[in-house]
Amino acid sequence: MDHPIKRDHARFRKIVKGRVRDNLRKYISHGQQIVPKGGDKFTVPMPQIDTPRFKFGDKSQGGVGQGEGQPGDPVDGQQDPNGEPGEGEAGQDEGSKELEVELTVDELAQILGEQLELPNIQPKGKKSLQSTVDKYSTIGKTGPDSLRHIKRTYKEALKRQIALGHYDPNNPTVIPTKGDYRYRAADTKIEMENSAVVIYMMDVSGSMGDEQKEIVRTESFWINLWLKSQYKDIEIRYIIHDATAKEVDENTFFRTRESGGTLISSAYSLCKQIIEADYNPSEWNIYPFHFSDGDNWSADDTKLCLELLDKFIVPASNMFCYGQVESRYGSGQFYKDLSSKYGAQHDEVILSKIKNKDGILDSIKEFLGKGN
Amino acid sequence: MELRSKPITGKLVDLQKEIEGYALEYGLDFFPQIFEMCDYDTINILAAQGGFPSRYPHWRFGMDYDQMSKGYKYGLQKIYEMVINTNPCYAYLLQVNNWVDQKIVMAHVYGHNDFFKNNLWFSGTNRKMMDVMANHGTKIRRYMEKYGIDRVEAFIDRALSLENLISVNELFETAELKRRRSEINKQAASESEEDYINDDRSEALKSFMRSKKRRSEERTRVTTKEEKKELVLPKKVPPKPERDIMQFLINFAPLEEWQADILGLLREEAYYFLPQRLTKIMNEGWASYWHSTIMTQKALDASEIIDFADKHAGVMAMSRKQMNPYKVGIELMRDIEYRWNTGRFGKEYNDCDDMVEKENWDLKLNQGREKIFSVRRTHNDISFIDEFLTPEFCERQQLFTYKYNPRTGRYEIDQKDFEAIKSKLLIQLTNFGSPVIEVEDGNYRNRGELLLGHRHDGVDLDMNYAADTLQNIYAIWTRPVNIKTRYDDKEVVFHFDGHQMKPIH
Numbered sequence: 001m002d003h004p005i006k007r008d009h010a011r012f013r014k015i016v017k018g019r020v021r022d023n024l025r026k027y028i029s030h031g032q033q034i035v036p037k038g039g040d041k042f043t044v045p046m047p048q049i050d051t052p053r054f055k056f057g058d059k060s061q062g063g064v065g066q067g068e069g070q071p072g073d074p075v076d077g078q079q080d081p082n083g084e085p086g087e088g089e090a091g092q093d094e095g096s097k098e099l100e101v102e103l104t105v106d107e108l109a110q111i112l113g114e115q116l117e118l119p120n121i122q123p124k125g126k127k128s129l130q131s132t133v134d135k136y137s138t139i140g141k142t143g144p145d146s147l148r149h150i151k152r153t154y155k156e157a158l159k160r161q162i163a164l165g166h167y168d169p170n171n172p173t174v175i176p177t178k179g180d181y182r183y184r185a186a187d188t189k190i191e192m193e194n195s196a197v198v199i200y201m202m203d204v205s206g207s208m209g210d211e212q213k214e215i216v217r218t219e220s221f222w223i224n225l226w227l228k229s230q231y232k233d234i235e236i237r238y239i240i241h242d243a244t245a246k247e248v249d250e251n252t253f254f255r256t257r258e259s260g261g262t263l264i265s266s267a268y269s270l271c272k273q274i275i276e277a278d279y280n281p282s283e284w285n286i287y288p289f290h291f292s293d294g295d296n297w298s299a300d301d302t303k304l305c306l307e308l309l310d311k312f313i314v315p316a317s318n319m320f321c322y323g324q325v326e327s328r329y330g331s332g333q334f335y336k337d338l339s340s341k342y343g344a345q346h347d348e349v350i351l352s353k354i355k356n357k358d359g360i361l362d363s364i365k366e367f368l369g370k371g372n
Numbered sequence: 373m374e375l376r377s378k379p380i381t382g383k384l385v386d387l388q389k390e391i392e393g394y395a396l397e398y399g400l401d402f403f404p405q406i407f408e409m410c411d412y413d414t415i416n417i418l419a420a421q422g423g424f425p426s427r428y429p430h431w432r433f434g435m436d437y438d439q440m441s442k443g444y445k446y447g448l449q450k451i452y453e454m455v456i457n458t459n460p461c462y463a464y465l466l467q468v469n470n471w472v473d474q475k476i477v478m479a480h481v482y483g484h485n486d487f488f489k490n491n492l493w494f495s496g497t498n499r500k501m502m503d504v505m506a507n508h509g510t511k512i513r514r515y516m517e518k519y520g521i522d523r524v525e526a527f528i529d530r531a532l533s534l535e536n537l538i539s540v541n542e543l544f545e546t547a548e549l550k551r552r553r554s555e556i557n558k559q560a561a562s563e564s565e566e567d568y569i570n571d572d573r574s575e576a577l578k579s580f581m582r583s584k585k586r587r588s589e590e591r592t593r594v595t596t597k598e599e600k601k602e603l604v605l606p607k608k609v610p611p612k613p614e615r616d617i618m619q620f621l622i623n624f625a626p627l628e629e630w631q632a633d634i635l636g637l638l639r640e641e642a643y644y645f646l647p648q649r650l651t652k653i654m655n656e657g658w659a660s661y662w663h664s665t666i667m668t669q670k671a672l673d674a675s676e677i678i679d680f681a682d683k684h685a686g687v688m689a690m691s692r693k694q695m696n697p698y699k700v701g702i703e704l705m706r707d708i709e710y711r712w713n714t715g716r717f718g719k720e721y722n723d724c725d726d727m728v729e730k731e732n733w734d735l736k737l738n739q740g741r742e743k744i745f746s747v748r749r750t751h752n753d754i755s756f757i758d759e760f761l762t763p764e765f766c767e768r769q770q771l772f773t774y775k776y777n778p779r780t781g782r783y784e785i786d787q788k789d790f791e792a793i794k795s796k797l798l799i800q801l802t803n804f805g806s807p808v809i810e811v812e813d814g815n816y817r818n819r820g821e822l823l824l825g826h827r828h829d830g831v832d833l834d835m836n837y838a839a840d841t842l843q844n845i846y847a848i849w850t851r852p853v854n855i856k857t858r859y860d861d862k863e864v865v866f867h868f869d870g871h872q873m874k875p876i877h
Contacts, residue, residue, distance in 0.1 A: 003376065004426075005417045008434030015431055049435060051532050052840030054807050056831045062775030062786065064796050066690040066699065075692040075774045075783045 015049065109229035112222060112364075119369070121230045121318075123194040123285050134186040143183025152182035196231040196285040197278075198224065199271055202253065203292035205242040205262040212325040216291045217254050219323065219360050226368055227287065237274055241267035243297070247274065264296050264334065265304040272312050281316040288313060289367075291323045294332035302337050310341075314348050321350045321367045376417075377410035377425075377464055384409070384465075388478060394670045395482040399745065400662065402485035403499070404460040407478065411467050415451050416440040418464055422645065423456040424505045428512035428637075429521075430528055453477040457488040457648070459499035472679040479666040483659030486748075491654070493647040493752050496543050501644055508637045515630045527631055531618075531638045533844040536806040538642050539615035540650065613810035613825060618642070620811045625848050635848075649804040650752045657701015658748050660687065664702065690770070693783070695797070700769065704756070707765050708747060709740035754801045761797070763790035799829065807833055812856065822849045823865075826857035833857055835866075835873075842868035 065075050139152055157176035161167040167174075202208070202216055228234055238253035239245055245266035248256070271288055279286055296302050314320050324335045335351060342349040347370060352363040380388065388407055395402065410418070420436035421427045444450060452473065455463040463481040465474055488494050498504055516524045614620050618639040622632050648655065664684065672680055688699045711717050715735025724730050747756065766788070773786045773796045787793070802808075808827040816823035822845065826833060838855065846853045846868055854876070856865045867876040 003417055004429065005420060005433055005437050008429060008431055009437050010434070011429075012431040012434030012438060049431070051432070051529065051535075052837050052844065053533055053536050054809050054826070054841050055834050055837050056807060057834040062773060062783065062796070063693070063800065064695045064771060064793055065692040065774050065785070066695055066769060066771055067692040068770060069692065069772065069785050071772075071785050071787060073785045074780075075785060 012049075109225050112226060113229070121227075121285075121368075123196070123231070133189050133191050135189060136184045137187045138185045139182050140185035141182065143185060147184045149182045149184050153180055156180040156182060193232045194285060195233060195235075195283065196227060196287065197235040197237065198227060199237045199239065199274060199286070199288045200253065201239040201241065201245075201267040201271060201288065201290040203242070203262055203264070203267075203290075203295075204240045204256045205260055205295070207262075207293050207295055207327050208325070209327060212293060212327050213254060215325050215354055215357060215360060216323070218357070219291075219354070219364060220289070222360070222364050223289065223367065226364070231285065239267050239270050239274075241270075245270040261297050262292070262295055263301050264290075264292065265301050265308060268305050268308040268313060272308060275313075275316055286317040287319065287321070288317055289321045289323065291325060292334060293327040294324045294334040296334050296337075302334065305334075306337070306341055309349070317348070319348050319350055319367075319370065321352070323363060323367070324351070324353045326353065326355050376414040377408035380407045380409050380465065384474060387475065391475065391478045391482065391666065391671060394666045395479070395486070395662070398662070398665070399741075400482055400486040401490060402461065402482055403458075403489050405482065405485055406460050406462050407465055407481075408462065409465050409467055412444060413441070415454065415464055415466055416444065418454055419451050423454050423462075424502060426502075426506040426509050428509045428528075429516065430525065432532070453481065455481045455484045456501070457494060457497060457499070457644075458501050459489075461485040461488065462502070470679070472676045473683060475671055475676075476663050476667060476680065476683055479671060480659045480663035482666075483662035484655060486662075487651070487655050487658050490749050491647070491651060491752075492750055493543060493650055496545075497644055497647060498640075504640070504644075508641065511637065512634060515634065519630060524630075524634070527634060528638070530844040530847055531635050533841050534618050534621070534848075535638065535642045536804070537615075537617035537809055538619075538639065538646065540646070540803065542616055542619075542643065543646060609814040610811055613812050615808070615810050617809065617811050617824070620814070621845075621848055624814055626850055627848065631848075646804065647752075650754075653697040653701045653704075653753045654748065654751060654756050655701075656698045657703075657705045658744075660698050660702040661705045661744070692774075692785075695771070700771075703769055704760055704765065705744050705747075707762070708760050709744050711740070712743035713738050713740035754798060757794065757797050757801065761790075761794050766790050766793050799831075802829070807831075809855075816854055819851070821852045821854060824853065824855040826855060828858040832859055835859065838866070839868065839873040842866070842873060843870075846870055 069075070136147070139149060153176050154174055157174050157180040158167065160177075160180060161174060200220055202213075204213075224234075224236065236250070238248050238250055240248055240253055240256050241262070241264070242260040243263045243266065247270065267290065275281065275286060296305070309320060322335070322338055324332060326332070332353075335353060338349065338351055342351070350367055350370070352366040354360060354363045384407070388405070392405065416437055418425065419440055420433050427433055440451070451466070452469065453463060453465060455461065461481075461484075463477075463485075465477055469477070488497075512524065512528070609624065610620060618635060621627070622635050622639070627635065667680055667684075688696065688702070690696055690699055713736075714733060715721065715737045716733050721730070721733060724733070747760070751759070767790075771793050772788045773792050774783050775786045776782075777784045808829070810825050810827070811822065812825040813823040815821070824845075833855075838857075842853050842855060852867060852869045854865050854867050856863070858864065859875075864875045865877050866873050
């Protein structure tokens, strides 16, 4: 039988589901909540429910510490390697429970997947992308000291000493010489992978303000995070458009100042060109994402867009995602046009409205919840 | 319920006998000691439940379990041992610990056991708490069956928000003291009410006269508005500000019987854990002193010295952000022992101006051991720090105070001055680190509102937390709740009407 605490635990998780979503929302809406710590490490606080109590406002309080240092030195600069000492009678501690853990991108994606109950993606196409992987699976006689295999080295030295009769069991000293040194060596392997490309398209016309772009940026961060956890190698292309479209790098994509009117078809035809040129739909998993505030210049252009989608982009892609960011100036007409053609529920064309920062998570779930 | 720990066996039984022998030799006086062995998951469970194998169902135990398991998984924390204040005293050992660890833990546990048994602050704690906790679990489970999990849990959530609204003084309230006090109160009340019948007529007669007088007053009085107010004004409840707010609510809040019962159970548990919160530094210091003494003088094998030193140093690690109670505790115990061995205390020593003489002061009193035994009996952390912290000690231990610097946005070392360190420590320890809050009036503004008073000692309350706490008290009291405090250097009463909190004067 399970210990009753498992029930308490399940209960906690259930309560937190709502709560943690809120917490997660907070991270998402201000991206700085998740702190990249160099490499693939992130710091994310653990879920916690705080029981309100009368307590002191703590910033003014400070405390007593122990160690080297002169007045004015920061106390939190250096990490205490041992943390809170291990022993203790639990139940009496009031201390902070803000345990922070370092997460790799993979673990972060896993948390995201768990929270949103995202299904794993079923890739299409055969594994066609060759990628080389270096694995330290062999032993060599040369190499840098940092890769020296100590056990093997000593074994070699021992073998040599026994062979030469220099080994004395009563005084078992083993001294390796240069020839005994062994090093871990890399072996290059070719692995076949599913390949995937994400093509982001964003409307940068006058009606898309900073807030709208921030939403797109945050949302694309999480989408990339998830897709990267699903595909080993992933390519990302960026297209911005107003009345004309052009391909840009990531930085430009998020920084471009708005101008002019909107012809969505320009982006879609550029998207089509990119796919035709670089990504054979039978081998690539293709994910076009388009974010806009839903204003298109003319009904004629919208017609052209639908044609492009219908004839080429949708059949070529795993799914086509359209995210409409609410803005004060946008009419939102394009969403209606798309949904009247494809319906609100469609497996290959996914439409989502993002009201504000808090809507990002739900929108990600709509986009990625199908597992295409 | 399944208990997942097993009594120790084999060599560990012999080890226990050995360590217990040393502890007795040194004069430790403890409850019968029972060691049980468990795996990591079990110790996480026990730790999450405050050391007890069975508690009432509540998500917070699940939360603590969640955090401990994760902390262990990510390698952030590790629990070595757990010991519970009961008779017999239970302690849990961790299966994966190596031999030296088990030795240290056992020696350490005998220190705690002696402390539980002899420190006066623990004298009122129920040593059969295992059973009590299990009973609380059964009761609350039954209430949950009857009234619904959500309802009972929501009430527990509220009650837990009051967990620190208890009174330290209550620890020494015996039943007899309580009875006598209530008698005195009653007498005082009846005397002040009826001071004009201050003679030796019988109680029955007095009572008769009172009612007669009241009736005649009612008949003859032409009541002005002012007087009317005076008349209906009931006796003030509580007569004096009351710190045991949990008890006050049990007595006076309009609770259903099951709610009052649960509040009572939680109050009992809060009081059980209170002495441990009052003696953290001493308790850990004492236990560490004894594991170190027993290990280095008796139990340690030469081959184990490095391991021991490593583990011991880990436990004693100093932190710049918070004081390590193990470290400060053991060093202060040792310092007291040294001072009483050499006679470095009292007027003569303190008045000595000659640095050289002071440096070499040694009266060869050898009263150190005796002294720390008596200290562990009568002191708590506050009096321990107040009486035995010395400037020399602070300097040797590199203690300092730190505070938040709003300019740089970080915490910085503030002072290394003895008085500053001592006062900071004492402030932190006062009222086990919680703000002192009392019930001042149960009928505030004659509207049945509750008035709490915060005894402000220089640090403001966290008002966000206060608002949420007031909401919980409001739910129990069912009438508006007020708190008198000082905020931003102004006296202010915050009024919580069930929806929001706002200052009223």
